[in-house]
Structure formats: structure tokens, C-alpha cells
Amino acid sequence: MQMASSGTPFPLGDRDERYPLDDARAQENTLLKSSHLSAKTAHVLSTSATDSDIKEVLAAFDSSIETNNADNRRRVRSQILLELATSNSQVINDFELIATQVHSIGSALRSLHETFDDIVRRVDVGNGEVITTIQESEVILAERLKLDHKESLLQAFLEKFTIPATDLDNITSSPQFLDDSFFNTLVRVKMIHSDCQILLGSESTRAGVEIMDQMTRNLNSAYQRVYLWLQRELKFLSFETPTGNHRVRRALEVLTNRPALLQSCLDTLAESRQRTLNESFTDALTGRGEADMKPIDVMAHDPIRYTGDMMAWLHSALVGELEALQAIFELSGSERLDDMPSASGVITIAPTDLDLRDHVRPLADKSLENALSAFRLRTEHVISSHEEPTLLYGLLNILTFYRETFKKLVGADTLLVATTDSLASTTTRQLQSCLRDLFRSVQQDIPKPTPDLSPPLFLHDAMGRFRSLVKSFEASLISDSYKSRAFDMIYSEAMKPYIQGCETLSKDLPSPQCHIFMVNCLEVSKDTLRLSGYGTENYMHIIEDAVDSHVLSIVTSLHNFFLEASGLSTILHVGNNDNEGQPESDLLTENILIESSKQLDEFLPTASSDAESQLIYLMRHSLKKTIIQTALNRFVDDFTVVKASLASHTKSSHLATYFPRTAEEIQILLG
Structure with missing residues (x-):
């Protein structure tokens, strides 16, 4: 340092000698220094003279050295080295302060580390205690979840399979009145009874059996109440406003699961309607009900009109009964007890044992039983007291027409159709008996053929009678399936026997008179048969074949x-x-x-x-x-x-x- 301050700079060549390094260090860094110096030299040589940094360095160098010679350069070098040593000494002093501070920081870190270790030990101890507490709390939470689940199951079970006592009293109390709450409670009981099947198929068999037994008793009590209430209501049920009897409809729907109770109620309703309709029929016959109503019995002198009016009344009464019963028995979707909402809110349809609509036609037929008995007595009297074939055939047409009409309304297996069919059979037998009696009377006093071989008078009478029957046949409204039998009866009883009678007469005549006589008779029969298109189509060939046979003989x-x-x-x-x-x-x-x-x-x-x-x-x-x-x-x-x-x-x-x-x-x- 003193040598530097004396102002005598060290020569550049003495730098390594003034600051010797360890031989080993020198050997290790020789190559690095050589390469560093070469790099420096190459960098200086490659630097352009126009570089701004070089210009600044040269400018500063020019300001420091007046004359660029070896002494000045050494002096500058020594001065720079002195400044560098001073700055390095200051840096060392500063680093000493830093080292003191770093030592203080190290002491603080050691103290912090010890504190942290203590905290870790405490945390480890606390962690062990917390883990035990957490495990205990997890067990407690699991138990609580189980209890909550059991509580929810119990609540759902109670909501699903129990009914409040007030509601149970509603379906088991005295049958004074059935309101909507009664039917709603009954729906609930039926749902519980149905849902017990789930319990019976699970582990809760005992609970299912007990609940089902209880619901069965409740249902039986409710059905009994409905039965007693319905028995009383049906005795006074009005058919004038059938749409207002919605509680009766729902009560009848309830009893579809109890066929015996339902049938008893229907019998009660039928008895009530039988009395009402019988009184109405009597009033219509006698005109007792309304002053401006013309009694049917007034037309007793005209058998066809009389019978037709009675049949028309029965038809009107039957249609009215069917409409009223359909309005009562056919429940709307909002009234059906089978439309039961499930727990999920979806409507499930529970099948019923019976359909009320199946009882409409039988009940309507049974309601007319008493009125039908009175009608049958009067009609049988009319049939038995007349022997005119045309009149009897008119009665037969009326009975046949209404029989087919009743069959379409209530079916074939009913009392109304059976009664009408029986009266039609009676009329047919009476008609056949009258026609046969007429022919037998002709046979007993059969005349001989006239000299002009013209048809006998009894054949003309028979053909006139046949024409009257054919007119009635053409005017009738009987079904096509019955027309064949009807016309065959007319032909067999009103024409064929008389043609056979003419054949008997012809046997007493010689040939060809006998054949001419038969051709004349057959021509009259054929002209009469042409009056009916049905006869022309189906029976004309019989007479034409007979005419051809006799013509061939002639x-x-x-x-x-x-x-x-x-x-x-x-x-x-x-x-x-x-x-x-x-x-x-x-x-x-x-x-x-x-x-x-x-x-x-x-x-x-x-x-x-x-x-x-x-x-x-x-x-x-x-x-x-x-x-x-x-x-x-x-x-x-x-x-x-x-x-x-x-x-x-x-x-x-x-x-x-x-x-x-x-x-x-x-x-x-x-x-």
C-alpha cells in the first residue's frame, strides 16, 4: 500500500511477482488466465474505434494523462490499483457488518428452529389427541346418520301405513252421510291394504300381517257402511236428475269389490225401479198421471195400434232407464276409487273385480219386469181374441221389430227380449192356426172344378189374403235375417196349401183339362206372388217349375x-x-x-x-x-x-x- 502511495507504479511485468499465488493455484488458473487474456485481447482488437464506450474511456484517459508516456501510464495504473484496493477494503468492512448481521440472523434462526421444533412436538401430541377425538366423532356421526335414517323410515312408514284416528272414525261411524272425506279415507285404506303386499314380501312380515288385518277390518266396516247407506239411498233414488247422484256412483264403485253386497244393492234398486215403472205404465194405460195424456187403453179396439203403443212405451222406458243407469254407473276419471295416487305421485290403476257398466243392461231389463208382465197379459189377450190373419201378421211384425230393437239395446239373453220373442212365437202359432183352420174349412167342403176350368173361389180368397199379408210383410221393419223365415211362413201357410188343394181337385179331371186347370190356378198364384219382390226372387221358380211341368203335359x-x-x-x-x-x-x-x-x-x-x-x-x-x-x-x-x-x-x-x-x-x- 505504501508503495502504491509513493506514486511509483509497478511495472506491468512485475504484477505476478508482486502478488504471487500458490503454485498449485497458479497452475490451475494458467490456462484460464491465458484464455481470459486472449479473449480480452480479441475483444479489444475487435472493438471498433467508433464505439461509444471506447470513446468515453479514451476521453477519460486523455483528461487524466496529459502526455501518453510510460511514466504516466504507470502512475495511472498505480492510482487505479490504489482506488481498487481502497474500494475492496471498504467492501470487506461492509461484509464484516454483513457477517455480524448474518450471525445474528443465524442465532435468530436457531432460536426459531428450536421454537418450531417445540411447536411440532406439541402439534404431534395434539394431533394424536385430535385423531382420537375425530374417530370418536365419526362413530357418533355414523350412529346419528343411522338414527336419522331410521327416523325417516319410521316417519315414511307411519305416513304410508297409518291413518289418523279421526279419519278412521269417518269410515267406521254410523252411515248417516257419505261425504268426499269418507271416500278419500277409503282410498287411503285401500292403498295401505294393497301396499301391505310389499311388507309381506320383505323382512317386515309380522308388521305387514298386522297392518293388513287392521286395514281389512277397516275396509269391511267401510263396505258395510256404504252398503247400509246405499240401501237407503237406492230406495228413493230419483232418475230425473241422474247426473247429481255422484255419491251414489262412487258408492256403487266401492262395492264392486264386494259382489254380494253390490248385487243386493242392485236388487234393491231394481225393486224400486220396478214399482216406479209399473206405476208409470199403469198411468200410461189408464191416463191417470196427466190430464192431457191420452190413455193407451182407449186404443184397445185397434189391436195393432194398441200393441204398438204399449211397445213404444216400453221402448221409451227402456231407453230412459239405460241413459239414467249409464249416467249413474259410468264414473268419471276424478270419481273412480281405483285411480289411486302412489307415494311418488304417479296414478296407479288398481283392477276391480267387476265393472259397473256390465250391470246397466241387466238392471234396465229387470226394472221393466213388472211392467212387462202387465204388457204380456194384455198382448196375449189381444192375440188370443183375434183370428184375422192380416191383423195377427201385423202384430207379429210389430213384435218382431221391437224384439230386434230390444236385442240391440240390452242383448239377446234378457227378459225383455225373451218375453217379446215368446209373444212373437205365440202370435206365429196363432196365425198358423188361423190359416190352417181356414184351409181345413175349405177342405171339408171343397167344390168341384167349374166347367170353364177357372181357379176356384177359395183360391181367389186365399190369394187376396196372401196379398194382404205380403203388403204387411213389405211394410214391416224386420231385419233381413228374419225376412226369409217370415216370408216362408206366409208362403207355406197362405199359398202352398191352396195350390195343393187345387192339385187334389185336378185329379178328378181328364187330361189335358186337369193340366189346364192347374196352369190357370198357378198363373193366378204367380201373379199374386209377383206383388212381392222378395217372393219373386226366392219363390217364383217353384211355381214356374210347376207351370212348366203342366205345360209340358198339355x-x-x-x-x-x-x-x-x-x-x-x-x-x-x-x-x-x-x-x-x-x-x-x-x-x-x-x-x-x-x-x-x-x-x-x-x-x-x-x-x-x-x-x-x-x-x-x-x-x-x-x-x-x-x-x-x-x-x-x-x-x-x-x-x-x-x-x-x-x-x-x-x-x-x-x-x-x-x-x-x-x-x-x-x-x-x-x-
Whole structure:
């Protein structure tokens, strides 16, 4: 330091000698210094003279050194080194203060570390105690959660399977009145009873059995209350305003699970309605109910009108009963006890044992039982006291029409339909009996056919009666399925026996008079049958086949008459006689041919008039012409056969001169 202050700078070459380092340190840093110096030198050499930093350094150097020579440079160097040593000494002093402070900080850190260790020890001790407390609290919390869960289950169980005592009293008290709270409580009891099935299938079997037994007793008590209340209400139930009987509807719906109690209530309702409807029917018959109402009994002199008015009243009463019962028995969705909300709020439908709508038709039918008995007595009296077929058939049409109507309304297996069907059968038997009695009276004094072979008077009477029945048949409103049997009965009883009677009469007449007589009778029957389109379609062929059969017989008889009158039968008989064993040349002689030809010439001019005289009593002229023409055609065919036989005969050239007529001449002469 003194050497630096004397102002004599150290030469640059003596730097390493003035501050020797350890040999080992020098050896280690030789390469580093060499590389550092080379880097410094390269950096200085690479620095541009125009660099601003270099300019500042050079400017400062110029201000410090007046003359740039070796002494000045050494002086500057020594001065710089002195300043550097001074600054380093100051740094060391400062670091001493820092070291003192760092020592103080270290003491503080050691004290803090000791305090921290003590805290850690205390925390470890506390942590052990807290863990034990936490474990105990977790056990307590778990127990509490179990208790809360059991409490919620118990609360849910009580809400699900118990009913307040006040509500139970509502369904088990005396049956004075059934309000909406009663039905709501009953729904609740039914839900609990149904939900007990869940308990029976779980571990709570005992609780399920006990609760189910209790709910069963409550349900039985409620059903008994509903039954007693409903029995009283149904005795005085009004059908004038059926839509207001919603409590009766709900009570009936309740009893669908007790069929015996429900049937007893329905019987009570039926008895009440039987009395009411019987009184209404009596009032309608006698006119006792309303002063301006015309009594039905006033029309007793007109059986068809009388029976029709009674049937119309029954029909009106039946429709009214059906509408009223449907309004009572068909519950709306808000009234049905089977629509029970579950615990989740979803509506679940519990199936019922019976459907009230199935009782509507039987109950309506049963309600008319007493009125039906009075109607049956009156109708049977009307049927038995009349023997006019047309009148009886009119009654039968009315009964048949209403029978089909009642069958559509209440079904086939009902008392109303059975009664109407029985009366229709009685009317049918009475009608058949009357028609048969009329025919038997004709059979007992059956007249002989008239000389003009016209249909007998009894057939005209029968056809007039048949026409009246057909008019009633056409005007009736019976179903298509019954029309076939109805018309078959009319035909079988009102026409067919009389046609058979005419056949009996015809047996006493010779041919062709018997066939002409039957054709005349059948034509009258066919004209009558044409009045009904149904008869024309289904029964006309029977009479037409019979007419064709008799016409064929008439044609055959007229044809035989032509053969006999013309003498042609003799030639045909001789030509076909092979039983004698003689040759035809011996049988067909000249005399036979001459006589036959002479007889033929006499026959031809009067053939048509003779044929018409044979059919003079045939009423249908068009048929008469057809028969004559057919018979003449057959005669011409036979003549053609005879001429062909003569032409093939061995003596044809000799015999043909005795029978000169040709088939063309015969056709022209017969016209």
C-alpha cells in the first residue's frame, strides 16, 4: 500500500511477482488466465474505434494523462490499483457488518428452529389427541346418520301405513252421510291394504300381517257402511236428475269389490225401479198421471195400434232407464276409487273385480219386469181374441221389430227380449192356426172344378189374403235375417196349401183339362206372388217349375191329339210294331197309307181351330199360342220321320204315291 502511495507504479511485468499465488493455484488458473487474456485481447482488437464506450474511456484517459508516456501510464495504473484496493477494503468492512448481521440472523434462526421444533412436538401430541377425538366423532356421526335414517323410515312408514284416528272414525261411524272425506279415507285404506303386499314380501312380515288385518277390518266396516247407506239411498233414488247422484256412483264403485253386497244393492234398486215403472205404465194405460195424456187403453179396439203403443212405451222406458243407469254407473276419471295416487305421485290403476257398466243392461231389463208382465197379459189377450190373419201378421211384425230393437239395446239373453220373442212365437202359432183352420174349412167342403176350368173361389180368397199379408210383410221393419223365415211362413201357410188343394181337385179331371186347370190356378198364384219382390226372387221358380211341368203335359196331350186326328199315329204305330215278327213290307199296306193320307187331308184345314178348341179354357193366351205351336212343331217332326221312313222303304217308289204330302206342305197348311 505504501508503495502504491509513493506514486511509483509497478511495472506491468512485475504484477505476478508482486502478488504471487500458490503454485498449485497458479497452475490451475494458467490456462484460464491465458484464455481470459486472449479473449480480452480479441475483444479489444475487435472493438471498433467508433464505439461509444471506447470513446468515453479514451476521453477519460486523455483528461487524466496529459502526455501518453510510460511514466504516466504507470502512475495511472498505480492510482487505479490504489482506488481498487481502497474500494475492496471498504467492501470487506461492509461484509464484516454483513457477517455480524448474518450471525445474528443465524442465532435468530436457531432460536426459531428450536421454537418450531417445540411447536411440532406439541402439534404431534395434539394431533394424536385430535385423531382420537375425530374417530370418536365419526362413530357418533355414523350412529346419528343411522338414527336419522331410521327416523325417516319410521316417519315414511307411519305416513304410508297409518291413518289418523279421526279419519278412521269417518269410515267406521254410523252411515248417516257419505261425504268426499269418507271416500278419500277409503282410498287411503285401500292403498295401505294393497301396499301391505310389499311388507309381506320383505323382512317386515309380522308388521305387514298386522297392518293388513287392521286395514281389512277397516275396509269391511267401510263396505258395510256404504252398503247400509246405499240401501237407503237406492230406495228413493230419483232418475230425473241422474247426473247429481255422484255419491251414489262412487258408492256403487266401492262395492264392486264386494259382489254380494253390490248385487243386493242392485236388487234393491231394481225393486224400486220396478214399482216406479209399473206405476208409470199403469198411468200410461189408464191416463191417470196427466190430464192431457191420452190413455193407451182407449186404443184397445185397434189391436195393432194398441200393441204398438204399449211397445213404444216400453221402448221409451227402456231407453230412459239405460241413459239414467249409464249416467249413474259410468264414473268419471276424478270419481273412480281405483285411480289411486302412489307415494311418488304417479296414478296407479288398481283392477276391480267387476265393472259397473256390465250391470246397466241387466238392471234396465229387470226394472221393466213388472211392467212387462202387465204388457204380456194384455198382448196375449189381444192375440188370443183375434183370428184375422192380416191383423195377427201385423202384430207379429210389430213384435218382431221391437224384439230386434230390444236385442240391440240390452242383448239377446234378457227378459225383455225373451218375453217379446215368446209373444212373437205365440202370435206365429196363432196365425198358423188361423190359416190352417181356414184351409181345413175349405177342405171339408171343397167344390168341384167349374166347367170353364177357372181357379176356384177359395183360391181367389186365399190369394187376396196372401196379398194382404205380403203388403204387411213389405211394410214391416224386420231385419233381413228374419225376412226369409217370415216370408216362408206366409208362403207355406197362405199359398202352398191352396195350390195343393187345387192339385187334389185336378185329379178328378181328364187330361189335358186337369193340366189346364192347374196352369190357370198357378198363373193366378204367380201373379199374386209377383206383388212381392222378395217372393219373386226366392219363390217364383217353384211355381214356374210347376207351370212348366203342366205345360209340358198339355203339349204332349195336344201332340197326341194331332197324331190321332191326322191318322199319322197309325203309320207310326205300324212302323214301330216289331213285336209281331212280321216285316214292314207286310205291315205298311197301300190301304193304310191311303186311309192315313185321306185322314191327313181332312185334318189339316181345321188343325189350328181344333187345337184352340182343346185349349179354349186356358186363361193365358200367350201361353196357349206357345203350346199349340210347340205341339204342331212336334207333329211336323213326326211327319218328317214318317216321310224319311217311307223314303228308305224297299217299296218306296210304289208306296210314296199313296202318301204324297211333303213336310213343306204340312208346314204351310198348318201355318
